[in-house]
Amino acid sequence: MVQRLKEVDVVVIGVGMVGSIVAKELAAAGYKVVGLERGEPRFTVPEFQSPAIHDELRFDVRKALMQDNTREPVTFRNQGSQLALPVRRWESFLPGTGLGGSMVHWNGQTYRFQATDFQLATRTRERYGKTFLGPDVTIQDWGVTYDDLEPHYDRFEYLLGTSGKAGNIKGKIQPGGDPHESPRSREYPTPPMKEHFSGAMFRKAASSLGYHPFPQPSSNLSQPYTNPEGVKLNACVFCGFCERYACEHYAKSVPQTVILPVLLANPNFELRTGCQVQRINLDSTKKQATGVTYIDAVGREFMQPASLVITSMFAINNIRMLLLSGIGAPYDPAKGQGVVGRNYAYQTMSTVASFFDEGIIVNPFMASGASGTLINDFAGDNFDHSGLGFIGGAFIGAVNTNGRPIQYHPVPPGTPAWGKGWKQAVVKHYNHTVMFSLHGSSVAQRQNYCDLDPTYRDAWGQPVLRITFDFPPNDLKMAAHVTAKAVDIGKAMGAKQVVGSPRTGPYTVTQYQTTHNTGGTVMGENPKTSVVNRYLQSWDVPNVFVIGASNYPQNASWNPTGTLGALTYWAIDALKTKYLKHPGRLVSA
């Protein structure tokens, strides 16, 4: 028995970062908004408090904050010719669940993409020629420019209070910042975080090689901050329990600490938790959404009518929602037709370990999630790729985020996997090793995509998402090139042994890499190659907006959250100034 509820103006599916910002803006503009969150309500007090939160086994190893994969898994295969099987335990990437979404367990690394990233296809063609990349690489322009997004990046960073040092203000290069960044309108809201010893060593070595080190932009704050919404944050104390954890200090910018207090106080907004949305309902024309159907925590089914539906879930869940709802043509890799699930991309992560002797004491456990020191000299298109045979790059940084020992106990290659030799190596190297993170871009490739699995079902009986992905040759070449550069920095630091581990294939779900899954509902200017238009409005069903990293046509050299925040405010602007005044298509197909 389905209960039909009273119609509202807006339904938001997923109350994480995107959902809470959109809901806050539209509720404040006078619209009745319902937020449907599948997980539980949770707050800094009492849920995130220490010392219970400082539990590596529970949160790191066992993924306590993550999507319940026993009820809602994904399946995976490297190639379309293989049988996809369930990811039975999370490891490679970690979608969150519950109020605040994945942002609750993020590290706070808050970047902007560069102007060239948004016009990657055009830029690559112009700089390197039409045939530089093979036919399998399906990169494309975003349909928005950096200049379109700049005010929205700015607004997002000021919402979070991001700590950093500008490198380029209105075209003027700023000492101490990243000289490669595209122009920003003003300085970061708060100054950079304190520099960890590993970052100081990296800074010196990178400078000696002629590179341009700068402090990582961090939404773990360097000082107390009150954001434009009037919400107060504290300074981070470098507890070393950041990624995969929630912050007990109100020092990490997450929905709970930047916007939920304002949203939840607005009577125009209603939060419903424990609600698993099954589909977006369409009318008989399939061109108009009528609302959503969801099942609550006790198993009751509801139909929530709404004039406007916004899907604001983690990237892969946005894709599945459209497929389950029949919105947009599913991508067919054999024919190269269809759009939903197309251009699924990831991030190409490599590492470099620099092993020192006992004289260098690193203290890896003193850490915030984002207080590294980096260079962008080998990121994006900041270096000439002529003759290299690939596009893209990676930031290289000493990003020391933790010393939690179940997962962090670096040993040099050749160390036995167990026994006395292993134990001695762990003791010898634990406090005397510096790890670099090489955060690499990811091109879209014809063979990589998502669709609905033909076999496996979730706990509600719906098909789960099937991910078909392997690293494109372009990205493996990039990883090898940039890793060699990073090894040189490790040597310049004076390490006794420097070990580069460029990413190699095949992609595996058994090893954590990053939770930066992108694409599948990509934005663009052509409905044949995009799911949503430049305002993140569905081409097929104009009263559905899809907002997530699933909008990225391919992934760049930086963590995706800053750009997602900018896109969120960009879409909100279009909703408030255009769509809600005159509902309908914002771009003619």
Added chain:
Amino acid sequence: MTNLTRRSFVTGVGAASVAPTAALLTPAQARAEPASDTSVPKPTYIFFNADEALFIEAACERLIPADESGPGALGAWVPNYLDKQLGGAWGAGERLYRSGPWAAGTPSQGYQLPFTPAELFHASLRAIIRDLKSQRASFHEMSGDAQDAYLKSLESGAHDLDGVPSAEFFDMLLKMTVEGFFSDPVYGGNRDMVAWRMIGFPGAYADYYEAIDLHGVKFVREPMSLAEDGKGHVHMRQDIPANL
């Protein structure tokens, strides 16, 4: 030992005649353990039967042996950690997607067996103990080198352990041994935070706002457990859920 019931084994742990750890103390471990250690109570097993416990204790100690840097897995009570985890929600398949159909898959697709961790351990240990008995051998009585050779044969995947590829069992045993060694002592391993002391990890203590400025200076502090009371006693809890 074979005529010992599980109950009598459990209640008898600690008595000299059945103490399964007694024979396993290497000279190095004897040096590393303080003399008062003989008075420390031994774990009470709820998941492992007597033969299984003998194997697990001996195997864990080979994976992380006592040496001059400090106690190994046995001294850190890692077998107790394994016992409580396998006997609890984790052993029953917490956070493991368990629906079929089942297929072997590629290495990049990860774990694809129908077994819960508890089922996997029981099946594997049953096969191992049967195999050793057929050779009239007993793992805990072998020399260290022979134990290592046997563990390596499991690691290489050569045995079928009642349906479990031995490499799969070895991988889970090693992972859980490292977990038990380095996790918070609330879970029953890392007794007295020995593993944290060994590497200098301060544990759940977590405020370095001032200390982070002291580049290259060793941070010296007693580690802290998340379950430590005002007197420094760690209260073990076996049932912390793997969710918030």
